[in-house]
Structure formats: C-alpha cells, structure tokens
Amino acid sequence: MRAKNKKRLDGNRALSGTEHRGEYDFILTAVTVLLVLFGIVMVYSASSYNAAVNYGNAYFYMFKQIVGALLGFGAMICLSVVDYHMLAKLRYVILGISVLLLVLVFVPGVGVESYGARRWINLPFFTMQASEIAKFGFIIFAAAYMAKYYRKMTSFVGILPVLGVGALICLLIILEPNMSITICVVLLMFVMLFIGGARIKHFLLIALPVVAMIPLLILAEPYRLKRMLAFIDPWASPLGEGYQLIQSFYSLGSGGLFGLGLFNSRQKYLFLPFSESDFIFSIIGEELGLVGCALVMLAFVLLIARAIRIAQNSTDRFGCYLASGIAAIIAIQVLVNIAVVTGSIPPTGLPLPFISAGSSSLIVFCGSIGILQSISRRSHKTVKRLTRKHADRGTKRNDRVGD
16 A cells, blocks of 8 residues: 555656656757758858858858857757746846847947948857847747736737837837848737737827838938839849849749759859848749748748747747747748848848848747747646646556456
8 A cells, every 4th residue: 555655646746747847849849950951051052152252261151150050059958948937037137138239239349330230249259139139038028028917908008018118129220220120020019919919909009100100211211212212123223222132033033943953053153142141042042943942931831830839838828928929020030031032022131030141140049949949848738648648547557456
C-alpha cells in the first residue's frame, strides 16, 4: 500500500512538472530555420559581386548574415526557455530601453548616418537598428496593457496609453527619417487595438488624422514626393527615382516560371540597388522564378498560421495578444516588402523578415519565434494532452491491478 501511494505521488509530481514543460512547435522551428538558411544563401547570391567590388571580399555580407543567424538562434533558444510572463513584468523596462535606443540614434558619435538617415547605433563590433527593437518593445507593452485592462479597451480613454506609446515610437522613427518602419508601427498599432477589443468608431476617429497626415509627411520631404511620382510612372525618370523599381521589374520579369538558376542573377551586378536587403525578393524571383517566390510566400503563410494557432491556444490574454502581435508584424513586413518590389505600393525601404541582409532584424525576429515557442509550451492544448496521457496511464495501471 505504501509503495502504491508513493507511485501515485510520484506520478502527480511528474504531471505538475510537465505542465510547464510542454511541447515545442517543431513546424514553426523548422520553417524559421529553413527561411534563415535560405536567406544566408540568397544574401550571398545577391551581394557577392557588390561585396567583392566595395569590400574586396565576396563573402562580406554572407559572413555578417551567418553571425546574425547564430545570435538569432541563440536568442530564439533562450527566449523559448524563459517564461513569457516575465516579459509582462518587464514591459516598462523593455519599453524604456526601446525609446532610449531610438533617442540615442540622434546623439552625435553614437548614431550612424547613412543615405541621409540616422537609423543605426554604432556598437564596437556592429551597428544596431533601434527601430527593429522598438517594434517588439511596443508589442510587449501593448499586449501586457491590454491583458491587464481588457475591460477598458472598449472605451476611448482605455486605448489612449496604447495610442500614446505607439505615437511616441512613430514620432521618433519618422524623425530619423524612416517612413517605412513608421507605417509598419502604425499598422501594427491598429492590429493590436483591433484584437484588444477597440470599437470601430474609435478606429475611424484615429484613422482620420492618420490619413490626413500622410500627404503632409510626403510633402515634408521632397524625396518622398519624387518616390510617389516614380511609383505612378517609373519610366518618367528611368535614371532617377524610377530606376530602382524598373530594375526590380526587370529582375522579376526575367525569372519567368522557374528562374535563371541559383547564383545566376544579372541584376545583382550593381544594376539593382540594395539587392541583398530591401529588394532581395526581386533576386529570388530572378533566380528561382515564380515557383521559388510562391514557395517563399507559402513558407511565410505557414509560419504566420502557426503563430496564430499559438495565439488561439494560449492560456491567457497576454500570451494571446503577444503571439498575435508577433504574427501581425511578420505579416505586415512580408506584405509591404513584396508589395514594394512588385510595384504595388510606392517604394520604401523595408527588409524581408528572416531573409534580407541585416543582423538586427534577423536577431529580433528569431527572438520573437522563441517567444512564440515559450507561449506554445504553456498552451491549453499541450497541458490537456499531457493530462490525458497521465490519466490513460493511471487507468491502464488500475486495470492491471484489478486483473
């Protein structure tokens, strides 16, 4: 009898322990790893000639991407182990760091200016793009706030903190200037408010001044107006503002159905600017064709679907909002990037998640996958499955004892 009770106690301890050691979403991990590895290959393909000409090393961008991938995988593993509820407790610290980094961009000697914009912070061994961190800092703050004050989200006063923080981050990013990331944060803010329960009339109240500000932002910087005109008719200035979009069309068009073959792009020979970063999808289309582009888009659809599934199975509101926000920012950046390179919206610089060259983006997005894994390991479905397995084992054991 004593031995039987000891076994039962050990079983209960085992169950209580496994409730917090749920299952990884292996499909999510596999898709992420494949996208990152594919990105390393494509970054090398798109940048080898440019890197050889400008840096004397054809592997320059590829090596940086490999370092970013290793750091990203490390962040993904660490954040998957940490309980995601810690992020809610540290939301003000994370938000404060995000805002501080955005401010440091403007400090002489700290912020790095490139192509007329100050978007990077100079660190000893690499540069960091502060806006990449700020996006996820906003997601964590908004998810924690909405989870705690979910009853207030149907009132306009209740959504003001989310609007205020989002507006502050957008203001600091647009001052860099970086309109593409600003648009992403605005869209992300609308998505977070929507899943948080904000009312339609509040969306209309917010959307009207935002829409009114877009023409003012375009007119404030002459290059934005030129980009808008180039979007309408890129062939009006084929060697000016319309050049990059025309070269992107050439790249995508020459790929056909199956592409010219891996490493066989012609546009990467200094014809297409930023071919390794913002316009890497054009090189994918040129080398791998429509089929390659479709497979990449399918991989992103699968990744976003897994993130939404994790949000649905989350044990609490914070996990649900956090996973939804991560799914939203990935979807927004993928859609905007592909829309830009295909000429569907005016040109703007925005990396393709997990694939484009850029260590900051790669590390942060991989870290977000780790957060999704942390939520998945503590999901309702996982706990129910483990509980059911333990109950089944107990039933079989009792049946054997009865026999």
